[in-house]
Amino acid sequence: MKWLSSKWLAVYAVVYMIFLYAPVILLPLFAFNTSTIIAFPLSGFTTEWFVGLWYTDTLHIALGNSMFVGVTTALLSTLLGAFAARASARFAFPGKTGIVGLIMLPLVLPEIIIAVALLVMLNQLGMPLSLWTVVGGHVLICTPFAIAILSSSYRGLDRELEEASFDLGESRWGTFRRVTLPLVLPGVISSLLITFTISLDEFIIAFFLTGTDVTLPVYIWSQLRFPAKLPSVMALGTILLLVSVVLLIIAEALRRRSAARQGVDTTLAGL
Amino acid sequence: MKDTHTKPMIVIDQVVKKFGSFTALHGISAEIREGEFFSLLGPSGCGKTTLLRVIAGFEPPTKGKVAIGGKDMSGIPANSRPTNMVFQSYAIFPHLNVEENVGYGLKTRKMSKADIARDVAEVLKLVDMESYGKRKAHELSGGQRQRVALARALVMRPEVILLDEPLSALDKKLRDQMQVELRSLQRSIGITFILVTHDQEEALIMSDRIAVMFDGRIEQLDTPEGLYRRPVNRRVASFIGVMNFLPAKVLGVTDQHVKLDIAALGQIDVPRHDIDPAFDIEAVDTIGVRPEMFTLLADADDTAQMKVQGEVVDSEYYGDMTYYSVRLAGHDTPVTISMRNTAGRSVVPPGSQVTVGWGADSIVVFKE
Numbered sequence: 001m002k003w004l005s006s007k008w009l010a011v012y013a014v015v016y017m018i019f020l021y022a023p024v025i026l027l028p029l030f031a032f033n034t035s036t037i038i039a040f041p042l043s044g045f046t047t048e049w050f051v052g053l054w055y056t057d058t059l060h061i062a063l064g065n066s067m068f069v070g071v072t073t074a075l076l077s078t079l080l081g082a083f084a085a086r087a088s089a090r091f092a093f094p095g096k097t098g099i100v101g102l103i104m105l106p107l108v109l110p111e112i113i114i115a116v117a118l119l120v121m122l123n124q125l126g127m128p129l130s131l132w133t134v135v136g137g138h139v140l141i142c143t144p145f146a147i148a149i150l151s152s153s154y155r156g157l158d159r160e161l162e163e164a165s166f167d168l169g170e171s172r173w174g175t176f177r178r179v180t181l182p183l184v185l186p187g188v189i190s191s192l193l194i195t196f197t198i199s200l201d202e203f204i205i206a207f208f209l210t211g212t213d214v215t216l217p218v219y220i221w222s223q224l225r226f227p228a229k230l231p232s233v234m235a236l237g238t239i240l241l242l243v244s245v246v247l248l249i250i251a252e253a254l255r256r257r258s259a260a261r262q263g264v265d266t267t268l269a270g271l
Numbered sequence: 272m273k274d275t276h277t278k279p280m281i282v283i284d285q286v287v288k289k290f291g292s293f294t295a296l297h298g299i300s301a302e303i304r305e306g307e308f309f310s311l312l313g314p315s316g317c318g319k320t321t322l323l324r325v326i327a328g329f330e331p332p333t334k335g336k337v338a339i340g341g342k343d344m345s346g347i348p349a350n351s352r353p354t355n356m357v358f359q360s361y362a363i364f365p366h367l368n369v370e371e372n373v374g375y376g377l378k379t380r381k382m383s384k385a386d387i388a389r390d391v392a393e394v395l396k397l398v399d400m401e402s403y404g405k406r407k408a409h410e411l412s413g414g415q416r417q418r419v420a421l422a423r424a425l426v427m428r429p430e431v432i433l434l435d436e437p438l439s440a441l442d443k444k445l446r447d448q449m450q451v452e453l454r455s456l457q458r459s460i461g462i463t464f465i466l467v468t469h470d471q472e473e474a475l476i477m478s479d480r481i482a483v484m485f486d487g488r489i490e491q492l493d494t495p496e497g498l499y500r501r502p503v504n505r506r507v508a509s510f511i512g513v514m515n516f517l518p519a520k521v522l523g524v525t526d527q528h529v530k531l532d533i534a535a536l537g538q539i540d541v542p543r544h545d546i547d548p549a550f551d552i553e554a555v556d557t558i559g560v561r562p563e564m565f566t567l568l569a570d571a572d573d574t575a576q577m578k579v580q581g582e583v584v585d586s587e588y589y590g591d592m593t594y595y596s597v598r599l600a601g602h603d604t605p606v607t608i609s610m611r612n613t614a615g616r617s618v619v620p621p622g623s624q625v626t627v628g629w630g631a632d633s634i635v636v637f638k639e
């Protein structure tokens with residue numbers, strides 16, 4: 001009985017993976033295809049679409065915008081996340097569960113709702129749309145992730161560790177440098193990478209809240225109107241996918257290493 | 272060793288600690304002598320940790336002050352005090368190995384690498400951990416972590432080491448072993464130790480003197496023997512060991528004795544030399560007798576000062592000892608009597624009629 005159920009479980013897992021990732025595999029497939037028409041059979045191998053990206057100035061501007069938004073979002077949301085995680089790990093205050101719940105809410109709200117709500121609010125306030133308004137929206141959706149990642153770092157950081165350092169004659173700054181930082185650094189880097197990746201890939205908020213400056217996903221969307229541009233969009237998508245996956249793998253590896261070092265639960269469920 | 276215990280190392284003077292409206296310490300005063308093994312004993316929440324943290328410099332007292340080695344510590348932070356702490360959680364730095372943990376404090380003293388390595392090796396040898404230098408905290412057992420935490424404090428050569436329930440995380444057998452080790456280590460290095468514990472047996476075994484705390488106050492500060500033989504009130508008496516309480520009435524007081532009428536035991540003259548002169552002897556309403564101060568007499572045995580009849584209700588056999596629950600004639604609540612199981616004495620079965628012997632000098636008096 002047992003082997004049977006485990007066999008079916010394996011089949012289920014494989015089918016599920018195909019369903020989930022097959023469309024994603026198509027992306028690099030057509031990115032290296034010579035034809036401009038996205039259809040089987042494949043007509044030949046080429047890297048011209050990738051080379052072409054190198055000479056597309058509008059793309060480079062979009063890339064620059066995305067980098068600016070991504071880096072700023074990562075720094076701000078990680079900073080806010082660090083404060084919130086430390087407060088929730090160290091202090092008990094009235095209404096703590098409620099407050100933490102509210103901060104985590106954007107995790108489950110549909111992005112389109114957040115985007116429209118922010119747009120309405122910005123219009124009411126008469127604020128012009130720009131890359132900064134995109135940063136604002138991204139910080140809102142990225143901070144919950146930062147909190148979740150950093151909370152596990154801070155929870156492993158027992159208050160007695162910092163006290164022990166202080167008790168052994170170390171200064172406050174020395175304690176931060178020799179105990180606090182090494183213990184939370186992997187979490188901080190992991191949070192920076194993940195929030196950067198989320199911001200880099202995010203479309204809806206960027207689409208609604210940006211003015212004339214477009215980010216990469218918005219640029220890609222604008223290119224979809226021109227059938228001839230489809231293969232280069234595929235190429236760009238392939239690169240974006242690769243970068244995202246690599247960043248997320250590094251982030252998760254770091255998070256696990258720091259968690260293991262502190263002897264806490266290493267699965268995502270431990271968040 | 273004992274005669275070096277004379278100079279005060281720590282003077283705690285009227286220390287009050289409030290957390291908001293809650294008062295955790297109500298004006299604690301005590302003197303801890305140089306080289307002494309001193310314990311803070313009391314039930315959970317009585318303020319032991321709080322007092323230790325005030326001494327260490329983690330909590331500023333709301334009122335009063337602490338002096339260490341003759342120097343007032345007011346305003347001096349934990350990192351500049353001549354004390355080191357062994358935390359209840361051990362607080363071993365998880366990202367450093369054993370050697371780096373132990374050498375952590377020495378590094379703040381700008382010592383050379385070679386000197387640090389020498390001191391660390393020396394102290395690791397002392398706590399029997401020399402072969403574990405390269406291990407990380409999560410690769411150590413509870414007892415080993417405890418040793419590392421102790422080594423990390425010892426290597427700083429502080430004047431006082433503060434230990435917050437350092438053995439509570441260990442299993443019974445290891446705890447017994449560590450109690451003996453810790454005690455003999457303290458004797459050999461001569462550093463003042465202050466130990467927090469809620470385990471009365473542990474405190475009795477290890478300490479030179481013990482402060483028994485309840486609700487943020489020290490109820491009694493005495494040697495283990497003093498606490499056991501002359502507890503100042505019923506709360507201390509029942510916290511330390513087992514104590515039988517019997518209601519009593521004062522019939523008269525002379526210079527040498529107090530004449531009491533005790534339930535089940537009858538009228539008796541209790542000698543006054545063991546009673547604190549400040550104690551209001553007229554107010555005595557209860558007496559206490561330790562289980563081993565009663566004896567079950569064999570028929571032929573006639574040497575006991577006083578005798579009373581009773582019936583064995585129950586018994587608990589501990590191998591070396593047997594604890595009997597005995598209902599004395601004229602008193603409903605059974606008393607506990609412990610007997611050593613010597614050769615030739617068999618356990619008395621429940622239901623047996625027995626003669627119980629006791630002595631007037633084994634009686635401790637209490638008032639409400």
Ligand SMILES: Nc1ncnc2c1ncn2[C@@H]1O[C@H](COP(=O)(O)OP(=O)(O)OP(=O)(O)O)[C@@H](O)[C@H]1O
Binds near residue numbers: 293315317
């Ligand atoms: N930072 C704090 N804020 C508020 N109350 C506190 C704080 N620290 C301790 N207390 C309170 O002070 C009292 C004494 O606490 P303390 O930790 O000293 O007890 P303890 O004797 O060490 O107990 P245990 O044996 O359980 O460790 C407790 O009632 C506790 O709730």
Ligand SMILES: [Mg+2]
Binds near residue numbers: 320321
């Ligand atoms: Mg405590």
